[in-house]
Amino acid sequence: MSPVALQRNSSFKTLQWQIAFQNEYQPHYPMLGHMSIIL
Incomplete structure (x- = not known):
């Protein structure tokens, strides 16, 4: 598989x-919605 794929x-x-x-x-846990972007 190519690196791009x-x-x-x-x-x-x-x-x-x-x-x-x-x-x-x-x-x-409403505040975790912002953390999921970092994770």
């Missing part, structure tokens, strides 16, 4: 993780 795939997975993180935790 790998980077895009990694970014996509990270984005999906952030969405899942926000959907699961943000309702309970």
